[in-house]
Amino acid sequence: MAKTATVYECQQCGYQTPKWLGKCSDCGAWNSLVEARAETLTRGKSGENFYSLTSKLAPLDEIGTDAPPRVLTRLTELDRLLGGGMVPGSVILLGGDPGIGKSTLVLQILSRLCEQGGKVAYLSGEESADQIKLRAERLGVKAKQLYVMTENDLSRALPQIEELKPQMLVVDSIQTVYQPDLGSAPGSVTQVRECAGKLLYLAKSRGLTVLLVGHVTKEGSLAGPKILEHMVDTVLYFEGDRGQPYRILRTFKNRFGSVSELAVYEMRSQGLVEVTNPSELFLSDNPELSPGSVVVSSLQGTRPILAELQALVTPSSLGMPRRVTVGVDSQRVALLGAVLEKIVGIQLGGQDIFLNVVGGLDVDEPAVDLGVLMAMVSSFQGKALARRTLVMGEVGLSGEIRPVAGEAIRLQEASRLGFQRAILPKKGSQEKLPKGLELERVANVGAALDLL
Numbered sequence: 277m278a279k280t281a282t283v284y285e286c287q288q289c290g291y292q293t294p295k296w297l298g299k300c301s302d303c304g305a306w307n308s309l310v311e312a313r314a315e316t317l318t319r320g321k322s323g324e325n326f327y328s329l330t331s332k333l334a335p336l337d338e339i340g341t342d343a344p345p346r347v348l349t350r351l352t353e354l355d356r357l358l359g360g361g362m363v364p365g366s367v368i369l370l371g372g373d374p375g376i377g378k379s380t381l382v383l384q385i386l387s388r389l390c391e392q393g394g395k396v397a398y399l400s401g402e403e404s405a406d407q408i409k410l411r412a413e414r415l416g417v418k419a420k421q422l423y424v425m426t427e428n429d430l431s432r433a434l435p436q437i438e439e440l441k442p443q444m445l446v447v448d449s450i451q452t453v454y455q456p457d458l459g460s461a462p463g464s465v466t467q468v469r470e471c472a473g474k475l476l477y478l479a480k481s482r483g484l485t486v487l488l489v490g491h492v493t494k495e496g497s498l499a500g501p502k503i504l505e506h507m508v509d510t511v512l513y514f515e516g517d518r519g520q521p522y523r524i525l526r527t528f529k530n531r532f533g534s535v536s537e538l539a540v541y542e543m544r545s546q547g548l549v550e551v552t553n554p555s556e557l558f559l560s561d562n563p564e565l566s567p568g569s570v571v572v573s574s575l576q577g578t579r580p581i582l583a584e585l586q587a588l589v590t591p592s593s594l595g596m597p598r599r600v601t602v603g604v605d606s607q608r609v610a611l612l613g614a615v616l617e618k619i620v621g622i623q624l625g626g627q628d629i630f631l632n633v634v635g636g637l638d639v640d641e642p643a644v645d646l647g648v649l650m651a652m653v654s655s656f657q658g659k660a661l662a663r664r665t666l667v668m669g670e671v672g673l674s675g676e677i678r679p680v681a682g683e684a685i686r687l688q689e690a691s692r693l694g695f696q697r698a699i700l701p702k703k704g705s706q707e708k709l710p711k712g713l714e715l716e717r718v719a720n721v722g723a724a725l726d727l728l
Contacts, residue, residue, distance in 0.1 A: 281314040290465045290501045312466060313459030347443070347485065350388045353540070353550045357525060358510065359533015362444070365483045366532065367476050369450075369505065371490040371498045372514030377523055378489050380547055381514070382446045383408075383417060385487070390419030394443040401428045401452030401462075415547040428453055428462065430471050434478065441482070447475060448489040451499055463491075468500040472507055505529065517636065522557060523548065524637075527577070537577030555693055558583035558635035565663055568655030571695075572647035573668050573686040574639040580682065580689040582666065583637050585644065587651035588630040597626060603633030604648060605640050612649045612671060619675035619721055622653060642670035643680035646699065646724060659728045666690045666698040667724075675721040677701040684709055699724060 283292045286309055291302035299306050346361030355361045362368070372378045386396045396419075400408060405426050412419075423440060427433045430453045437445060447453060453471050454462035461467070472488065479486040488508065491499040498505060505511050509531045516523035523541040527533070540551040551557065559571065559582060568587040573580050585604070592598065601609050609631060616622045629652060633639055646669035654660060661667070668686060670678040680686075683705040687698060691710040702719040709715070718724040 282311050283314045284309040285312045285460075285465055287465055288501070290469065290503065310464065312464065344483065347389070347394075348392075349385050350392070351385065351550065352552070354385070354525070357512070357527055357533075357537050357539045359530060362485045363509070363532045364443075364485055365479055366485055366509040367472075367479050367507070368485070368487045368510040368512065369490055369498070369508040370487060370512045370514065371492050373492060376514045376516055377541070377543055377548055378514055379403075379411065379448055380415065380543075381525075381541075382448065382487060382489060383412060383415060384547055386422050386444065386446060387412075387415070387417040387419050389444055390421045393421070395421045395440065396423070396444045396446070397437055397440055397442040398422065398424045398446050398448070399433055399437070399453070400424065400426050400448045402448060414545075430455055430474065431457070434474065438478070438482065442484060444485045444487065445475075445478075446487045446489070449491055450475075450488045450504070451491045463499070465501045468504060472504055476507055520636070522551070522635070534577050537579070555580075555582040555689060558633070558637050559693070560584050560634065565660050565665075567658045567660045568651055570647045570651040570654065570661060570667050571665065572639060572644040573666060573690065574637065574641060574644060575682045575686065578685075580686045581637065582689060582693060582695075583639055584634040585639070585647050585651050586632050586634060587648070587655045589624065589627050589652055589656040590630075592626055592628040594628075598628045598630075600629070601631040603636065603638050603640075604631050604644070608640075608645065609648060609652075611673070612645060613652070615671060615673060615675055615721065616649065616653065620653075620725065622656065624652070624656070627656065642678075643668050643686075645669060645671040646677060646721075649721065650699075650724060650728065653725055654728055657728065661728060662697060664694060664696045666695050669699070669701045669718070669724070671721060677718055677720060677724065679703045679705070683707070687713060699727060 283294060284296045285292050286300040288305040288308045289303040291300050297309055300308050344364045346363055348355050348361040370378055386398060389396050405424050408424050425433060450468060450472060451463040454467045455470050458466055458470060475486050493499050511529040513526045513528055514523060521543045523543060525539045527535050527537045540554040541548040542551055570585050571582055572585050573582050599606060613624050616624060647667040649671055650667055668680055670680055672678055679701045684707040688710050690698060691713055697714045699716045702717045704717060716727060
């Protein structure tokens with residue numbers, strides 16, 4: 277019998293080599309090479325590549341722009357996240373930790389599309405039809421145009437899906453479906469790449485929206501080859517602690533809209549409920565701020581979110597003081613500590629510094645520099661800021677306060693939430709600012725600390 281040709285393939289990047297190596301020569305991952313059968317590219321009956329989208333060379337001026345309108349899911353936060361709705365023919369990749377609510381969210385999306393008269397399909401490789409039916413009853417989903425199929429073999433599922441011609445297809449998950457003509461196991465680099473390629477071809481050629489649910493690794497990145505994120509049009513990440521009811525949906529890639537957007541959801545017994553005013557979640561209910569607490573504004577895409585930043589500065593009993601930060605860049609905190617010691621003269625070398633953003637929000641942007649600095653000094657000196665005060669500004673290495681982007685919309689959000697005062701950089705925005713806010717403009721760190 278002829279010996280089957282095999283190669284060793286990296287499960288991180290897809291690099292192939294005829295011999296086993298302890299370390300991948302391409303991406304540098306250790307113990308990631310797995311033996312697999314050498315495969316040739318799947319071809320159709322005519323001998324052409326299966327993934328080929330027939331097209332001819334044409335001048336750019338002659339190419340039409342009669343694209344179909346976006347499809348609204350009627351989930352306001354999700355439509356805003358996607359840039360105004362789903363684009364027909366697009367491929368969306370949704371990742372998140374196990375049990376975070378990915379299957380719940382996609383079932384609610386399919387339900388809303390069915391309510392508008394659309395025909396949708398749900399291909400599940402992880403759950404049985406009975407399990408999906410139980411979840412649908414719990415969520416109150418009664419959609420006659422929602423077709424469910426539990427199948428791992430993509431070659432048997434695709435003909436039925438093409439015959440149905442749905443408006444949207446959900447594959448839950450991409451790591452569980454496989455092609456039987458490939459020798460590797462489901463979830464391997466080869467299977468994920470080939471299955472995603474066929475689904476991509478299906479979406480582009482038939483004009484239907486495909487949503488792929490993806491697993492994540494223990495490091496928090498999407499499982500499978502990195503090329504999966506390059507192939508799709510939109511990458512969404514579902515984040516949150518399963519012990520907390522709130523979930524955050526972030527955009528990391530979007531060919532049809534802006535990135536760095538986020539949407540906040542609350543997990544309830546009837547499913548995921550949109551939180552239209554997330555700033556209230558990240559602000560303390562206590563009307564009086566304690567020493568070390570400062571309210572900052574973080575611009576998440578086009579949405580300003582106000583969050584409470586808490587600092588605790590206490591004398592250290594260790595030879596090397598601790599610097600613990602949650603939600604803030606630790607390197608930025610070290611930089612601001614050096615500015616305090618050199619410019620202001622506040623010695624923090626023997627102090628433990630703990631920083632935390634209430635609600636688990638990440639505020640990694642220069643606009644929160646002044647808030648971080650004032651929170652540390654407030655805790656160190658035991659002085660609190662006046663209530664309903666917003667702080668924002670970028671701090672330079674020489675102690676100057678630099679302007680921030682989106683000053684007007686940040687102040688509008690603060691005014692809407694009832695804030696009465698704001699500490700801002702000296703050079704402000706030329707846009708029209710909201711009335712009713714007392715603006716304290718400061719040029720350097722020393723002037724800002726005088727307001728404590």
